[in-house]
Amino acid sequence: MRGFWKLLLVQARLYLREPIATFFTIFYAPLVLLLFGAIYGNNPTRLFAGRGTMDIAVPSYIGLIIVTVGLIGLPIGAAAARESGVLRRFRATPLHPLAYILSDIAAYLLMTAIGVLLLILTGVMVFHIQFEGNVLSVLAGFLLGTTAFFALGYLVAGLAPTARIAQTVGMVLAFPMMFLSGASIPLEVLPAKVRAVSQYIPLTHVVTLMRGLWFGDSWGQHLAEVAVLMGCLLVGGAVAARTFRWE
Amino acid sequence: MGIAIEVNDLHKSYGSIRAVDGVSFTVEEGEIFGMVGPNGAGKTTTIECVEGLRRPDRGTVRVLGLDPRRDGYQLRRRIGVQLQEGSLPPRLKVWEALDLFGSFYPRRVDGRALLEQLGLAEKRNASFDKLSGGQKQRLFIALALINDPELVFLDELTTGLDPQARRAMWDLVRGIRERGKTIFLTTHFMEEAERLCDRVAIIDHGRIVALDTPENLIRSLGAEQRVVFTADGPWDDTPLRGVPGVTRVEQIGERMVVYGRGEGLVGGVVSALEALGVRFRDLRTEQPTLEDVFLALTGREMRE
Numbered sequence: 001m002r003g004f005w006k007l008l009l010v011q012a013r014l015y016l017r018e019p020i021a022t023f024f025t026i027f028y029a030p031l032v033l034l035l036f037g038a039i040y041g042n043n044p045t046r047l048f049a050g051r052g053t054m055d056i057a058v059p060s061y062i063g064l065i066i067v068t069v070g071l072i073g074l075p076i077g078a079a080a081a082r083e084s085g086v087l088r089r090f091r092a093t094p095l096h097p098l099a100y101i102l103s104d105i106a107a108y109l110l111m112t113a114i115g116v117l118l119l120i121l122t123g124v125m126v127f128h129i130q131f132e133g134n135v136l137s138v139l140a141g142f143l144l145g146t147t148a149f150f151a152l153g154y155l156v157a158g159l160a161p162t163a164r165i166a167q168t169v170g171m172v173l174a175f176p177m178m179f180l181s182g183a184s185i186p187l188e189v190l191p192a193k194v195r196a197v198s199q200y201i202p203l204t205h206v207v208t209l210m211r212g213l214w215f216g217d218s219w220g221q222h223l224a225e226v227a228v229l230m231g232c233l234l235v236g237g238a239v240a241a242r243t244f245r246w247e
Numbered sequence: 248m249g250i251a252i253e254v255n256d257l258h259k260s261y262g263s264i265r266a267v268d269g270v271s272f273t274v275e276e277g278e279i280f281g282m283v284g285p286n287g288a289g290k291t292t293t294i295e296c297v298e299g300l301r302r303p304d305r306g307t308v309r310v311l312g313l314d315p316r317r318d319g320y321q322l323r324r325r326i327g328v329q330l331q332e333g334s335l336p337p338r339l340k341v342w343e344a345l346d347l348f349g350s351f352y353p354r355r356v357d358g359r360a361l362l363e364q365l366g367l368a369e370k371r372n373a374s375f376d377k378l379s380g381g382q383k384q385r386l387f388i389a390l391a392l393i394n395d396p397e398l399v400f401l402d403e404l405t406t407g408l409d410p411q412a413r414r415a416m417w418d419l420v421r422g423i424r425e426r427g428k429t430i431f432l433t434t435h436f437m438e439e440a441e442r443l444c445d446r447v448a449i450i451d452h453g454r455i456v457a458l459d460t461p462e463n464l465i466r467s468l469g470a471e472q473r474v475v476f477t478a479d480g481p482w483d484d485t486p487l488r489g490v491p492g493v494t495r496v497e498q499i500g501e502r503m504v505v506y507g508r509g510e511g512l513v514g515g516v517v518s519a520l521e522a523l524g525v526r527f528r529d530l531r532t533e534q535p536t537l538e539d540v541f542l543a544l545t546g547r548e549m550r551e
Binding site for chain 1: 298300320323324328330332333334335336338339343346347348350351352353390
């Protein structure tokens with residue numbers, strides 16, 4: 001795995017040099033939280049079974065960050081590296097393909113995690129949000145949701161012939177998901193017909209799982225979410241591996 | 248001297264296009280070996296098969312005693328590669344690129360010294376996308392040398408560079424060879440091959456049509472020298488045809504072109520002109536070049 005750590009460090013630095021990617025990964029969700037917090041506050045409501053709007057928003061917005069990185073940032077980055085010849089250049093070195101892929105995944109994971117941490121910190125410090133779950137359990141759920149969406153992102157990059165198409169496809173998939181999954185608007189306020197559609201959106205399962213684990217649900221209560229996300233991870237990963245190409 | 252590269256009966260097709268059609272050659276340690284030919288002749292396909300980046304349909308390739316497909320990782324530690332269509336992330340800085348690529352190899356040289364040698368020391372903190380074409384190429388050479396390779400591949404190194412940058416690049420390549428490395432390069436500039444390479448393989452339509460030192464290739468052609476000048480006023484050029492070595496004389500407007508062979512050709516022509524009392528100017532001689540060799544071998548001009 002020679003080269004892995006250095007490559008991870010460089011990828012992370014390169015990510016932070018892209019202002020738009022950095023904004024949407026790290027600062028967007030906390031800013032949205034501040035905005036809606038200023039409007040709705042965090043008083044307990046009957047709609048959320050005695051919890052406040054911000055209590056619900058924080059675990060939900062984790063899904064917002066995951067879909068932004070997984071379906072917008074990652075497919076563009078992966079397809080552009082292939083299209084521009086960066087991958088070709090790496091291929092002419094003894095860098096192992098696995099070291100490259102793992103460092104790529106780790107860099108996106110790191111950025112997503114920083115965004116999520118800042119979101120949670122904002123929620124705790126500004127809105128004193130409640131947390132009733134188990135930290136390790138929430139972390140595991142976060143990793144499952146993230147890797148599932150990264151697999152979908154690599155799938156988009158692998159199937160798209162160019163970076164531009166990868167970008168378009170990623171956005172077309174990501175934006176409806178953001179609004180129909182409960183990631184930005186709680187499912188509770190959506191009409192029943194929309195909620196019926198939501199069940200078919202992978203991001204809904206990330207949001208449901210994160211919200212559940214955040215408030216202390218057991219994994220046993222979320223087997224459906226786990227199954228869907230594992231499916232995304234396995235199918236996306238398998239197709240991505242088959243469609244991966246160096247140039 | 249040992250053998251660095253041995254290629255035997257290499258074939259590679261893309262669909263119905265035979266990119267490389269039975270190429271064989273050897274590259275000796277310590278030489279600059281050039282593969283020259285027009286775009287699409289099969290140069291890049293050949294070099295990429297040798298580097299192990301492409302799988303040949305048929306034929307054998309041995310590089311530093313290794314099979315590039317089977318022992319790829321081992322081989323890539325010992326070679327340096329500059330790709331025709333390689334790139335780096337736009338915001339990657341020059342020093343980061345060297346630091347990163349150096350980390351892929353068990354053995355590496357000092358990146359700072361390398362930048363110094365390649366005239367990139369001042370660009371250490373510049374992003375890749377802020378470099379000029381020549382600077383990018385020099386950075387790619389630096390990356391190709393970071394592991395102190397035994398064998399360096401340069402694919403169309405000077406394409407897109409202005410003549411000055413191209414000449415500077417030639418000096419760099421000679422410098423690499425002086426440090427005891429073997430160089431395999433491709434180019435579609437005949438002049439580059441002629442000035443830079445110890446031996447040249449001329450490739451056309453996927454086949455090697457000639458392989459020798461540039462001097463031998465030109466000599467084997469038996470091509471004529473040309474003496475070109477402009478004469479003032481009307482005069483009779485018949486006596487010129489009698490000068491030893493002259494084969495024919497052509498008049499193109501005011502310009503006279505005298506074709507011939509032999510050491511004394513220019514002297515003979517000049518003496519004859521003076522004896523005739525002809526006032527001439529802009530006299531120069533043109534030696535046959537690899538360009539002429541290509542024309543003679545393929546019946547086509549090299550330049551598109």
